[in-house]
Amino acid sequence: MAKITVEDLKKIAKEQVGVKSAYQKVVLVCGGTGCESSKSDLIYRNLLKGVRDSGADKNVQVIKTGCFGFCEKGPIVKVQPDESFYVEVKPEDAAEIVSEHLVKGQEVTRLLYDKNKKPGAKADDIDFYKKQVRVVLRNCGIIDPENIHEYIARDGYQALAKVLFELTPEQVIEELKKSGLRGRGGAGFPTWRKWDFSKAVQDDQKYIVCNADEGDPGAYMDRSTLEGDPHSVLEAMTIAGRTIGATRGFIYIRAEYPLAINRLEIAIRQARELGLLGEGILGSAFAFDIELRLGAGAFVCGEETALLASIEGSRGMPRPRPPFPAVKGLWGKPTVINNVETYANIAAIMLKGGDWFASMGTATSKGTKVFALTGKVKNSGLIEVPMGTTLREIIFDIGGGISSGKKFKAAQSGGPSGGVIAEEFLDTPIDYENLAKIGSIMGSGGLIVMDEDDCMVDVAKFYLEFTVDESCGKCSPCRIGGKQILGLLEKITKGQGTLDDIEKIQKIGQAMRKASLCALGGTASNPVISTLKYFEPEYLEHINAKKCRAGKCKDLLAFSIIAEKCKGCGLCLRKCPANAISGEKLKPHVIAEKKCIKCGACLASCKFGAIVRS
Known part of the structure; x- marks a missing residue:
């Protein structure tokens, strides 16, 4: 296919809108990993066959999309423009949806999320979605991620066109600065500053890297974004390349994400065919291309210098900093590294402006944040809320409360590098600074809810087991310190702990923070330190009374x-x-x-x- 121009982009968008409007109904079928594991692909194929066999294919379009977010109720099928939101759909339900809804026009009430749905009621009015603001997830559950034309129809690649022909690199960075966008991978470093550092370095080669090595237990934000809207990341990386003067990009993604990998491969191929990657993008003099690099699932490769080492073909182990990757990164060249969620915000910011993005969130944490809400919560799933939303709103308004009917105990944020948020902080606005004050971190966005049946000593031990197992072993503070803390926790959960063990844990944790080579080692003790801070009586009960009130520590039962x-x-x-x-x-x-x-x-x-x- 010939390379397209900006005018061609507009034509494609117009034609795609025309294609959509030709259908009376559009059936959207969740095609994310979670729903696919529950046979959503078979549901999709059954719907396609049913529509064809009934002769309704002239009026009905069936599309497989990305994740709708409401994972607790999957597989999900949504019918537009009727706003029918079908949940927990089974392959055998497809025939009834076709015959009753798509042919006769009668909703299948038994499958509706809201059995008493009123005419005209929108699916977005469901409590799970009411308080959400979808920027990163704006296309997930709406478009076919394997059809670039659908992405283009929703302003796809218009931001790239704007950056190529209307904005200078300095203006791009200024918009990012106005937006207040901070890295969504955990540290919260200002995105504009990282890009500006690399732009300022004079070199014959620069790189753009996307960190899609999402390894936190319970986290699947980046995977779902890539499965549902891969082009948003490709477009953003190309914009970054234009801004700093890079011509090559790499997406580093763990190999156990086959669906995301497949959709990225399709998206890259389609973008190349249209000339949105490669030489002379959109008729400009700018050239940029993207390659995939598959990781073997090592948690440490989520740390940016270890990730770069892995791309280079070396063992994934952190390197001392400075120099920072923005100045000296991949193969010693200036490299911008951001995670999937950070990139997924870029196109929207370029089109709507930094001020628009900054209008959401708090004074220091702008925009929205995607969370994987899991654990003891009724409505688990992928959510996106403005920064500053309270934990209470997330768990009880969006999440529907505690699934067990028992009392909320804590939420764990930030994965193995994070900490617990106790009940007293339920009304704390969630942003980078507030989480840091209470001993946790934003992290990439995993949020695990716990109730009174969870033992906080056992929770701390779980995370230490994970970090000890995933330690690269390069530096002794992490390699030895993590093992020592884990040993002390095992003593306590077996009823062999002493009061001195608590002091030892705190001292070792402090040493790990100060001396570990990378942030993963420096934060590995966070789950233990934060549970000690807010749930010390539980530790003392394990030590003094030899009792685990939650009944999780078998040796104390x-x-x-x-x-x-x-x-x-x-x-x-x-x-x-x-x-x-x-x-x-x-x-x-x-x-x-x-x-x-x-x-x-x-x-x-x-x-x-x-x-x-x-």
Whole structure:
């Protein structure tokens, strides 16, 4: 295909809008990883076949999109313009959606999220979406990510055209400065400043790198963005290249994201075919191209210098800084590195202006933030809210509250480098500074909700196990310090801890912060330090009383049977895998403590409340 011009972009957009308007109904099927694992691809194919077989294909278009965000209720099918929001759809439901809704015009009420949906009610009025503002996720769940024309129809590549023909590199950086956009990968460094550093360096070669190595437990923001809107990242990287004078870009993405990789490959190929990557982009003299680099899943490669080493073909291990990558990065050349979410904001900022973006958020943290809301929350999923939204709004208004019906205990933000947010901070506006004040970080955006059944010592141990396992081992503060803290936590959870262990944990954590080579090692102790700060009584209970109130630490558990309540039904005896329960039929049973493996099977099986945990 011949390379296109700015005028051609406008024609493609107009033609695509015409294609859409020719259909009376458009069926959007979630094609994100979560829904695909629940057979959404089969739902999509069944809908396509049903529409063709019924003869409705002239009036109905079926599109596979990216993630809608409302993962708790997937697979999701949305019908426009009716605003019908079907949830938990199964492949066999496709036939009914076609026959009843797409042919007869009657919504399938049993599949609607809102069974009492009023005519004209919008899907965006669902509580999950009401307080969201979608900038990064603006196209996810709306366009076919494998069709570049659909992206172009929603102003795609218009920002690049503006940067190429209307703005100087200095003006681009000024707009970024006005916007207040900070890196969404965790540190929150001003994006404009990083770009300006690289722009100022004179060199024959510069690079643009996208960090898509998302490794935090429970995080999937970047993966979903790439699955649902890959061109937003390609366009932004090209804009960055034009701004700093780079001609090559790399997207570093972990190999276990096959769907995101596939859609990126398709997007890059389509962009090259249209001349939006390569030589003479949009008829200008500017040349820029992008390649993929697959990572093996090492958490440390999320650290930018380790990531660069991996792209270069070396073992992914951090390097001392300075020099910083913006000045001396990939192969020793000036390199701008931002993560997926940061880039996904760029085109919107260039089109609407830095002031528009800065109108959202707080005084120091502008714009929106994407979170992967998971854990003990009713409506888990991918959300995007203005900076400054409180944790209470996120968990109880958007998330629908605690799924177990129990009391909220804490939320963990920032992954293995972050900390816990206790109940007393539920009404704290979430931004970089406020999270830092209470001992946590924004991180890439993982937000895990916990209730009173979660043990904070066990939570700290989980994250330390992760960081110890993922440590690259290059520096001793991280390699040795993490292992020492983990050993102390294991002592405490086994009932062998002493009060001195708490002081040791704090001292080792402080040493790791000061002496570790990279930020991952320096923040590895954060989950422990923050849980100690807000939940110290739980640690003391483990040490002094040898008790875990949440019942997570098996070595501190003991099960017993209340004779007065036991009916002698024998169900617990049959369920016990260790043969630790004995007793005659219709008479009280007993548990042999030495044989008990503390699995809790007896407690779960007892219908009379005769078994208690202590």
